Each structure stands twice: as C-alpha cells, then as structure tokens.
Amino acid sequence: MTKNHRPGELQMIPIDRIEVINPRERNSRIFDEIVGNIKAIGLKKPITVTPRIGTGGSEHYLLVCGEGRLKAFRALGETAIPALVVNVNDEDAFIMSLAENIARRQCRPLELLAGIERLRNQGYDKKAICEKTGLTPDYVQGILILLQHGEERLLVAVEQGRIPLNAALAIVGAGDDDKAIQDALQDAYETGKLRGKQLLRARSIIERRQTLGRSMARGTPRKRSEVTTSSLVRTYQKEVERQKLMVKKAEFTQQRLLFIVGALRQLLADENFTNLLRAEGLETLPKYLAERVWSRGHAA
Structure with missing residues (x-):
C-alpha cells in the first residue's frame, strides 16, 4: 500500500483505474436487480480494492470484493465508486474474493470449485483451504477428489444439491465399470445416501456422464480432416x-x-x-x- 492510504480507508476511486482479478459471469436478472437497487437507493456497501503501482508509476487498484456493484456503477454511467482500500498481496486478494463468492453462493459452481483447485495448486493443504474458505474438511476433501478425477458433471450436481457429495464419491470410486456403478447406486440407496428423486437424478447424471463424458465443456471445435484423393475415393465408395x-x-x-x-x-x-x-x-x-x-x- 502506498503512503497515501491508511488501512481500511474509504475513498471515491475512479472506475477506470480498477482491475477485476477474479471475474465471473453473472445472471442477467440478478445483475438487473443490483442496478435497479443502486439506482433507487444508492450503494449500501462499498466495494473493496487494494492499490498497486503500475510500470509508469501510476496508481491503479485490484478489485477484491464487489464486482457486481462495480459493473452496476459502470452501467449507470458513474465514473467513480466508494471503495474500501486495504493493503493485501495478490494471493490474499484472490482468497478474499473467493471467500466472498463462497459465502454469497452467487457464482457458478465450476467457478467456485476452480477457485478451490487454484488454492490447492498454490500449495495449500486441506486444512488451510478450510480455514480460508470456511468450508468443512470433508467437503473440501471430497471436492478435491472429484477435481483430481476431472468429474465436472458430478461437481456441478453436488454444488447444485442434486446429489450428495458422498454419493458422487461412490460413483467415482466405481470407475467406468457399469456393474460397479450400479452396485454403488444400490449401496447408496440401501444406506440412505440416495432416496426418491435424488436416486433418479443420480441415474440421469450417470447416463449423461457415460454419454457426454465427465467434462461440462461445450463448443470444442472438431478437427477438420484433410481432403485427399484417397479420402474422396473412400467417400465415393461409401456413398x-x-x-x-x-x-x-x-x-x-x-x-x-x-x-x-x-x-x-x-x-x-x-x-x-x-x-x-x-x-x-x-x-x-x-x-x-x-x-x-x-x-x-x-x-x-
């Protein structure tokens, strides 16, 4: 922090000097509500930023908390926004932003879980991640297991509450063996982990997982095959x-x-x-x- 700022100082910060370090997509309806509320009654809670010095010596700010409020101010044509200026390094700024998203539960599930994975990749163990995010050790451990196996489809289902975490872990433990997966579902039903609609949802998720894969990726461009004389002949013969x-x-x-x-x-x-x-x-x-x-x- 520069000498011009005191810890936790509230200031009017130019919007064009604020950089978002942890951007995320936002539901358009929720965003419209934020804009409407700010327009009607003003900003109830300031955003949080941390100052940085650029290569030319000019000061700018990293956004720690309040991306929705910042975008709303920009949409309303404002040029400055009330902000609480704090002195934190880049890593702590990211963790603070992640913790707010987890607490508010308004971010997309994969964005939240990607943040947990980023903490793991930065060297934090399960206990440290729990302390920084407020999540329980069992939840963090389970999420890390799903992340290690690339189980995006199951991760989203767990975060949305469609199936419990322990049932998702049982499915992962069964691997790709259909019989083992069915046995895992049967065991989850008998032990009470899956009941009623949750069992039906789990079956639907498993079918989509087997058909579409573990990842939720969309729009991956297909590799175009090179047209050759041989390929044309094969195409003609097939026709x-x-x-x-x-x-x-x-x-x-x-x-x-x-x-x-x-x-x-x-x-x-x-x-x-x-x-x-x-x-x-x-x-x-x-x-x-x-x-x-x-x-x-x-x-x-």
Whole structure:
C-alpha cells in the first residue's frame, strides 16, 4: 500500500483505474436487480480494492470484493465508486474474493470449485483451504477428489444439491465399470445416501456422464480432416454402398408388397371372407392397396 492510504480507508476511486482479478459471469436478472437497487437507493456497501503501482508509476487498484456493484456503477454511467482500500498481496486478494463468492453462493459452481483447485495448486493443504474458505474438511476433501478425477458433471450436481457429495464419491470410486456403478447406486440407496428423486437424478447424471463424458465443456471445435484423393475415393465408395443398400431395401419392400397384393386378391375372391369383412365393417381398402388389388377399379 502506498503512503497515501491508511488501512481500511474509504475513498471515491475512479472506475477506470480498477482491475477485476477474479471475474465471473453473472445472471442477467440478478445483475438487473443490483442496478435497479443502486439506482433507487444508492450503494449500501462499498466495494473493496487494494492499490498497486503500475510500470509508469501510476496508481491503479485490484478489485477484491464487489464486482457486481462495480459493473452496476459502470452501467449507470458513474465514473467513480466508494471503495474500501486495504493493503493485501495478490494471493490474499484472490482468497478474499473467493471467500466472498463462497459465502454469497452467487457464482457458478465450476467457478467456485476452480477457485478451490487454484488454492490447492498454490500449495495449500486441506486444512488451510478450510480455514480460508470456511468450508468443512470433508467437503473440501471430497471436492478435491472429484477435481483430481476431472468429474465436472458430478461437481456441478453436488454444488447444485442434486446429489450428495458422498454419493458422487461412490460413483467415482466405481470407475467406468457399469456393474460397479450400479452396485454403488444400490449401496447408496440401501444406506440412505440416495432416496426418491435424488436416486433418479443420480441415474440421469450417470447416463449423461457415460454419454457426454465427465467434462461440462461445450463448443470444442472438431478437427477438420484433410481432403485427399484417397479420402474422396473412400467417400465415393461409401456413398455407392449406401445407395446399393437402399436399392436392395426397395426391392425387398416391393416384393413384400406384391406378396400382400396377391394374398389379398385370393382372399377377396372368397365370398365367405368378403361377407365376414362386410359384417365387421372392413370391406373397404386403403386407396393405395385398392388400386393394386383391383387394377381396373373393381370394388368389393
């Protein structure tokens, strides 16, 4: 902190000099509510920033807490915002931001969990992460296990409360063995870890996990295959085979239709059969069949 700031000093800080260190996406409805509240009654709680000196000696600030409020002020056309200036290093600033997100539970689950993973990667053990985030040791341990296995789909389900953490860990422990996974679900049901809707949700999550994978990634571009003479020949051959198969299916369908038409002609030539059809109200045929059974327009 520079000598111009006292610890915890409240100041009006230019918005264009504030840098967001832990950005996150925000629900548009919630953001509109923040903007509306600030416009109606003003800012109830200042944001928190920490000062830094740039390469040219100019002072700027890292945002510690209050990204939504900062964006709302910017959306309202304000050029400065009330901020509490604190003296913390980059790492502590990130941890403070993460802790606020965890406490408010308004961030997207994967963003929250990615923050826990970042703390782990920075060398913090489970106990230290618990102390800094306020989470329980069992929860942190379970989340770290899911992170290590790349189980994003299960992580989101746990954070959203769709399935309990211990059930997710049981699924991970079963690996990719379908029988082992079903046994894990059965055990979770019998021990009371999964009941009712939670069991149905767990099955749905497992099916999506098996079909779509563990990751929630979307929009990954497919690698375009290089077009060569060989690839064109293979494509042509496949198309020829596909059309040959279609011709065989058409011929087979035509043969079955001819058989049906012949059988109907023989049956309709039997007076007893036609009388039975009339009694049941079934003496008419679909136009497509009638035109073939009675080629000259004859009616029963």
